[in-house]
Amino acid sequence: MLARTLRAGRARPFATMGLRVASSGTDGSSEGNQRTLGLAQRIRVYGELSKFRLSSLVVATTGAGFLAAGAPVDVPTMAAACVGTALCAGSASTFNHIIERDYDVLMNRTRLRPLPSGAVTPTEALGFGVGMGAAGTSLLLAGTNPVVTVLGAANIALYAGAYTYSKRRTELNTWIGAFVGAVPPVMGWAAATGGNLVSAEPLALGTLLFLWQFPHFFSLSWMHREDYARGGFQMVAVNDPSGSRTAGLITEYSVYLAALPIICSATGLTGSMFAVEGMAASSYLLLLAHRFRQNHSNANARRIFLCSLWYLPLLLTGFVLHNKNWDADVNENHDDSFLAVARTEGKGSDETTGSTEAIMTRTKEALKGLCVHEVLVAQPSLKSPHLCAKVAVDGGVEGIEHGVAAASAAAAAVAVAALSTPPIVQNGKE
Numbered sequence: 001m002l003a004r005t006l007r008a009g010r011a012r013p014f015a016t017m018g019l020r021v022a023s024s025g026t027d028g029s030s031e032g033n034q035r036t037l038g039l040a041q042r043i044r045v046y047g048e049l050s051k052f053r054l055s056s057l058v059v060a061t062t063g064a065g066f067l068a069a070g071a072p073v074d075v076p077t078m079a080a081a082c083v084g085t086a087l088c089a090g091s092a093s094t095f096n097h098i099i100e101r102d103y104d105v106l107m108n109r110t111r112l113r114p115l116p117s118g119a120v121t122p123t124e125a126l127g128f129g130v131g132m133g134a135a136g137t138s139l140l141l142a143g144t145n146p147v148v149t150v151l152g153a154a155n156i157a158l159y160a161g162a163y164t165y166s167k168r169r170t171e172l173n174t175w176i177g178a179f180v181g182a183v184p185p186v187m188g189w190a191a192a193t194g195g196n197l198v199s200a201e202p203l204a205l206g207t208l209l210f211l212w213q214f215p216h217f218f219s220l221s222w223m224h225r226e227d228y229a230r231g232g233f234q235m236v237a238v239n240d241p242s243g244s245r246t247a248g249l250i251t252e253y254s255v256y257l258a259a260l261p262i263i264c265s266a267t268g269l270t271g272s273m274f275a276v277e278g279m280a281a282s283s284y285l286l287l288l289a290h291r292f293r294q295n296h297s298n299a300n301a302r303r304i305f306l307c308s309l310w311y312l313p314l315l316l317t318g319f320v321l322h323n324k325n326w327d328a329d330v331n332e333n334h335d336d337s338f339l340a341v342a343r344t345e346g347k348g349s350d351e352t353t354g355s356t357e358a359i360m361t362r363t364k365e366a367l368k369g370l371c372v373h374e375v376l377v378a379q380p381s382l383k384s385p386h387l388c389a390k391v392a393v394d395g396g397v398e399g400i401e402h403g404v405a406a407a408s409a410a411a412a413a414v415a416v417a418a419l420s421t422p423p424i425v426q427n428g429k430e
Contacts, residue, residue, distance in 0.1 A: 034392050045114045049125055050090030050132065058082075058089040058184045061209060064316040068201050070325030072194070080143020081191035085184050087136030088152040092180075094129030095160035098122055103168070107231040109224060122338025139192075148187050149153055154206030155183045167233050174217060174236065182210040185321030201323070204264055208315060211260065214253035215285065216308035219292070219301040245285075251289040252306060258282035261315065265322075274322040281311055 004086060043125075062085045066078045097104070097115050101122065104110035114120045120128075133156055140149040153430050159180045166173035185205035190197055221228060225237040260279025266272045285307055292300040 012388050017047070036416070041207060045119045048114050049094045049128060051093040052090075054093060055086040055089050058086050060313065061184040061205075061316065062086075062188040062191075062222065063191075064320055065185030065202065065205050066192045067320045068185075068205060068323050069189055069190075070323065077144055078188075079190055080139055081148060081188055084136045084140035084148075085134050085152055085187050087139065088156050089159075089164060089184070090127050091133035091136060092156045092159035093120050094125055094132065095156070096164050098125050099160070099164050100128065100167075103231045103233070108226045109227050110231070139197065140187075144191040145195040147197065148191045151183055151187045151190065155180055169234060171234050171236050171239065173234065174214070174221075178210045178213040178219075181213050182206040185209055188276075200267065200269055201325070204260070204269055205316075205319065208257075208260055208319070209312075211257045212308065212312050212315075215250045215257070215289065215304055216312075217252050218253075219304035219308070222296070222301040223298050223305070247289070247293040247296060251286070251293060254282065254285050254289045261318070268324060270319060270324060271322040274318050277318045277322075278315060281314055285311060288351035 004275045059082045062082045062370045063078065066081055067073065097113060100110075100117040101113075104113050105116040106214045110116065115122060115125060128426075133153075136156075137153050138148055140152045163176045163180055165175060166176055179204070183206070186197065186202040186210075189199070189202040189205065193199070221235045221237040222243065225235070225240075236249065237243075237246050257277065261270070261275045261282070265272045265275035283306070288300070288307055292304060
């Protein structure tokens with residue numbers, strides 16, 4: 001499902017790039033195109049095949065998983081994990097293009113992709129996909145560890161196999177695709193920790209990616225429901241004429257997302273500010289979900305989709321910055337843990353690692369100057385814990401109970417309002 005990320009608009013028409021269509025060959029095949037492709041045009045075509053914007057998201061989520069393990073940061077290993085995972089994602093996307101080329105031509109938003117438009121042949125696309133997959137898994141094996149390599153190869157098979165196969169057969173394809181999208185941050189964590197997956201951090205990050213994809217994709221698929229119907233894809237929105245199921249699912253998974261930062265903070269995975277920031281972002285998402293329940297318009301769906309584009313990087317950044325693995329005291333007190341053992345086996349230079357840690361430290365210090373609770377803490381005259389949620393949580397057991405209860409009450413209030421208000425079924429368009 002992440003293959004559709006950041007693709008609310010139509011594909012760029014290759015015909016405007018000076019490319020010949022399939023019929024330009026003397027034998028009627030698309031091989032005739034290949035003589036007209038310049039280097040820049042070929043790069044653009046391959047970027048479309050591999051879904052470059054999807055790969056950029058994969059790099060970000062893999063990097064977040066790696067950084068969540070804390071210091072020291074082995075930059076060469078992190079680079080191998082991010083690039084290798086992106087190559088695997090590009091390979092899977094290319095195979096998806098090949099399998100769905102006959103259906104993509106039926107949809108307005110996909111009919112101008114490289115294969116339906118005749119910019120490349122299926123044979124060339126297959127070679128490109130195999131090459132990317134081989135390069136990605138080889139880089140993961142050489143630069144990280146076997147666990148990450150297996151996850152990368154398995155995700156290619158799951159995306160190009162089970163997910164692509166299920167799209168025209170069952171609505172469950174969305175849940176299968178969400179699982180595929182949840183794997184990259186887990187791969188990043190596994191690369192940083194020597195392959196150890198028995199930890200709460202990769203579970204939390206994977207859960208964040210899994211849950212996020214439902215508001216993101218259900219809103220997108222609602223806007224393009226007629227297109228998906230033309231292609232014969234079994235999406236919830238296609239089989240939901242009233243829009244009530246789509247709205248209910250968006251609200252449901254938005255509530256789950258709102259609870260996740262609170263759980264992470266309450267269990268000690270992150271600092272309490274992650275709960276505060278997460279609730280602020282989730283409250284807005286829940287508000288948009290509530291409006292979509294009231295009016296199932298394309299405009300309201302688009303607002304949810306646009307919100308999802310900044311929501312994910314915001315929460316990923318918050319998780320990394322407020323993660324307890326970046327706490328100096330935690331690192332010093334757990335030198336005998338598997339994290340410390342895994343980090344001592346890193347292959348990055350001390351100079352590079354030090355510079356990465358310095359960047360993280362400077363970033364956190366700079367953000368403190370913009371944070372309300374840090375400003376309050378800096379004022380000695382402000383002693384009351386209720387002035388700031390973070391101060392309240394840091395104040396001890398009573399502060400923890402007060403902060404968590406307040407955040408939970410706020411989440412419950414917004415969730416109840418979103419779930420209890422009777423929807424007004426309107427299928428209006430922009």
